Amino acid sequence: MRLYGKYFVIHLKSVMVYKTSFLLTCIGQFLVSFNVFLGVYFMFQRFHVVEGFTYNEALLCFGITLMEFSLAETFARGFDLFSYIVNKGEFDRILVRPRNEILQVLGSRMEFSRIGRIFQAIVMFAYGFAVSDVSWNLLKILTVILMILGGSVVFGGLFLIYASICFFTTEGLEFMNIFTDGAREYGKYPVCIYGKRVLQLCTFMVPYALIQYYPLLYLLDRGKAYYSLLPVVACLFLLPCLLLWKLGVRHYTSSGS
Amino acid sequence: MRKYLAFFRLRFSMGLQYRAAALSGVITQFAWGVMEILMFRAFYRADAEAFPMTFQATASYVWMQQAFLALFMVWMMENEIFNSITDGNIAYELCRPVDIYNMWFARSLANRLSRAVLRCMPILVVTIFLPAPYGLMRPVSFSAFLLFLLTLFLGLWVTAAFCMLIYMTCFFTISPMGVRMVATSVVEFFSGAVIPLPFFPDGFRQVAALLPFASMQNVPLRIYSGDLAGKEMWQAVSLQIFWLFALTFIGKLLNTLAMKKVTVQGG
Numbered sequence: 290m291r292l293y294g295k296y297f298v299i300h301l302k303s304v305m306v307y308k309t310s311f312l313l314t315c316i317g318q319f320l321v322s323f324n325v326f327l328g329v330y331f332m333f334q335r336f337h338v339v340e341g342f343t344y345n346e347a348l349l350c351f352g353i354t355l356m357e358f359s360l361a362e363t364f365a366r367g368f369d370l371f372s373y374i375v376n377k378g379e380f381d382r383i384l385v386r387p388r389n390e391i392l393q394v395l396g397s398r399m400e401f402s403r404i405g406r407i408f409q410a411i412v413m414f415a416y417g418f419a420v421s422d423v424s425w426n427l428l429k430i431l432t433v434i435l436m437i438l439g440g441s442v443v444f445g446g447l448f449l450i451y452a453s454i455c456f457f458t459t460e461g462l463e464f465m466n467i468f469t470d471g472a473r474e475y476g477k478y479p480v481c482i483y484g485k486r487v488l489q490l491c492t493f494m495v496p497y498a499l500i501q502y503y504p505l506l507y508l509l510d511r512g513k514a515y516y517s518l519l520p521v522v523a524c525l526f527l528l529p530c531l532l533l534w535k536l537g538v539r540h541y542t543s544s545g546s
Numbered sequence: 547m548r549k550y551l552a553f554f555r556l557r558f559s560m561g562l563q564y565r566a567a568a569l570s571g572v573i574t575q576f577a578w579g580v581m582e583i584l585m586f587r588a589f590y591r592a593d594a595e596a597f598p599m600t601f602q603a604t605a606s607y608v609w610m611q612q613a614f615l616a617l618f619m620v621w622m623m624e625n626e627i628f629n630s631i632t633d634g635n636i637a638y639e640l641c642r643p644v645d646i647y648n649m650w651f652a653r654s655l656a657n658r659l660s661r662a663v664l665r666c667m668p669i670l671v672v673t674i675f676l677p678a679p680y681g682l683m684r685p686v687s688f689s690a691f692l693l694f695l696l697t698l699f700l701g702l703w704v705t706a707a708f709c710m711l712i713y714m715t716c717f718f719t720i721s722p723m724g725v726r727m728v729a730t731s732v733v734e735f736f737s738g739a740v741i742p743l744p745f746f747p748d749g750f751r752q753v754a755a756l757l758p759f760a761s762m763q764n765v766p767l768r769i770y771s772g773d774l775a776g777k778e779m780w781q782a783v784s785l786q787i788f789w790l791f792a793l794t795f796i797g798k799l800l801n802t803l804a805m806k807k808v809t810v811q812g813g
Contacts, residue, residue: 310721317727324731328740332589334747339592463570467577475581482588483581 292388296396304401311402318405322355326413329477340482345421347478350505352414353433354476357440357500358469359406365445366400371452381543390538394452423508432504432517439520440500444469446530447495453530456537472497479505499523549644550652557653561660568664575612575669582608583680598744602683603771607742609682610767613669616661617702618763620709620733624650624657627713628722637810647801650713654706686772693783697766700786704761707793708733714797717804737762744773755782758789 304311329351333344342350362369371394374380383393423429451465472495475483480491480502491497499519506512586604590597599607616622627650630636639646673682685691712729716722734740736759743764746754754760765782768774774782 310723313724314727317724317731320728320731324735324740327735331741331746335596335598335745336589336593339588463567464573464577466574471578471581475585478585478588483584484587487581487584 293392293396297399300396300399301401314402315405315408318402319409322406322409325474325477326351326409339478342479342482345417346505346509348413349417349421349423349508350479350501351477352410352412352417353436353505354440354473354501356407356410356414356437358444358473358476359403359410360437360441361444361448363400363403363407364441365395365448366403367394367396367398368445368448368452370398372455375455375541378543380541384538384541391449391534421509424510428517429508432507432520435517435520436500436504439523442524443496443500443526444472446527447472449527449530449534453533453537456541468495476501496523496526550648553644553649554652554656557656558660561657562664565664568661572665572668575615575665576672579608579612579669579673599742599768599771599773601679603768603773604742605680606683606771607767607773609669609673610770611739611763613666613673614662614698614763614767616665617658617698618705618737619739620705620737621730622658622661623709623712623726624654627653628716628726631713631716632721634810636808640805640808640810645801646805647710647714647798651706651710654709655702658702658706683771685770686775690769690772690775693779694766694770697769697783697786700783700790701762701764701766704758704786704790704793705763707790707797708758708762710797711793711800714800714804717800717808733759733762736760738764738767742768744768756785758793761786761789 329347330344333339333347337343339347367374374383374394374397383390383397386393447465447468451462451469454462454465476497480498481488488498488502491502492499500523503512503516503519507514507516583605586601586608590601590604594601597604611618630639639649642649670682674684675681685694712722712726715725719725736754736757738760743751743754743760755764761782765774765786769779769782
């Protein structure tokens with residue numbers, strides 16, 4: 290953990306050297322997800338309600354999903370660029386060091402410009418929070434925190450899978466985008482609007498619904514109390530991801546430089 | 547002209563080489579298309595009256611968008627060009643007896659076309675057999691189909707001309723990141739990549755329709771499904787032609803300006 294703290298400080302310092310560039314990319318990040326927000330806004334201007342969810346409720350959901358994703362992306366960015374590490378043969382260097390490989394890959398890159406996105410997520414969430422007529426209590430606030438933590442873990446797991454695949458293909462595979470960027474993109478609405486089939490897939494295969502739809506129902510007083518604990522269950526998703534990673538490391542053959 | 551055609555051919559056949567990447571891309575695009583259509587279905591169920599296009603036209607719009615993604619996505623810009631400006635390799639390109647603008651333009655067209663050719667077929671073939679409201683519909687009429695092809699090409703031309711503007715500004719700013727990000731998100735929204743233009747609220751929509759961004763994917767995709775027809779359609783086509791000339795003109799102007807003060811970076 291102390292090592293990770295060191296990595297964190299180093300990356301923060303290196304970003305701060307180029308302050309203007311950093312600021313610009315932050316604004317860029319903000320704008321990019323602002324697009325999606327504008328899309329949601331326009332759709333609700335026209336339709337008002339979808340599957341029983343109002344604009345404010347959808348916004349709450351979008352804000353949380355975006356925050357989960359951006360947090361995961363900020364810290365797990367190293368996995369996202371892992372194909373590069375494997376391609377260049379830099380993974381050899383990581384293997385010979387007497388530290389955990391995952392920690393080192395995590396530390397190889399941190400993307401602070403995602404703060405733009407996180408900022409937007411906070412704004413959207415705060416707005417949804419303010420206008421929605423959710424009666425907040427301690428348990429609900431705890432649920433939100435669990436959602437954010439669980440969500441970051443699930444997205445982190447997906448990044449881990451993405452990286453593990455690189456061991457076998459040396460290239461990152463584009464179709465993994467469906468699970469990461471796609472989930473962010475389509476997580477703007479509660480999962481149930483995509484129909485029953487998708488909801489099932491998102492419950493049992495990749496647990497998006499556990500970190501988004503079910504706890505949200507609880508927040509809106511429509512679900513059972515145990516729904517609030519589902520994000521914790523979702524964290525189990527990390528186990529198969531770690532297994533795949535271990536398998537990948539064993540399979541790894543250096544690609545030279 | 548011949549040398550630009552040669553550039554075009556070279557890039558085109560180069561692009562055709564990446565077949566595995568294309569396959570992976572096609573799978574991704576299917577998934578995105580399915581999710582997009584499911585989303586529209588939910589809204590359609592919520593309030594069919596408020597739906598500004600027929601559901602089938604919307605589904606076709608989504609599939610066409612996925613099939614021809616490579617033609618219209620502004621974020622698919624060429625890093626090679628940006629790199630050559632920032633690292634100074636531009637010097638080699640300047641030595642050649644060709645016009646930089648025309649050469650890059652030919653290159654962009656070829657790259658986009660080759661990617662689209664590889665990727666569009668599987669999507670088009672599969673989606674046309676999907677059950678009625680969800681699949682790709684057949685074009686409303688033969689003349690609409692011909693016009694669709696024409697405007698598809700015009701739209702591609704406008705998109706490429708717009709990207710040229712961004713390449714050219716890189717001569718002045720050197721670091722392309724900021725301009726690029728802002729431009730990409732603006733174009734993405736106003737061209738109808740996030741939600742189709744008819745879904746914009748009144749007032750906002752009319753203004754958006756006049757912008758060059760509406761002349762990209764918006765026109766051909768909506769002509770295909772018959773959503774854009776009659777007088778409105780001809781207006782859109784003439785606007786496309788106008789923007790094509792305007793953007794190309796501005797691009798060339800920037801090009802001459804940039805060539806006058808070009809500094810070769812690096813070493």
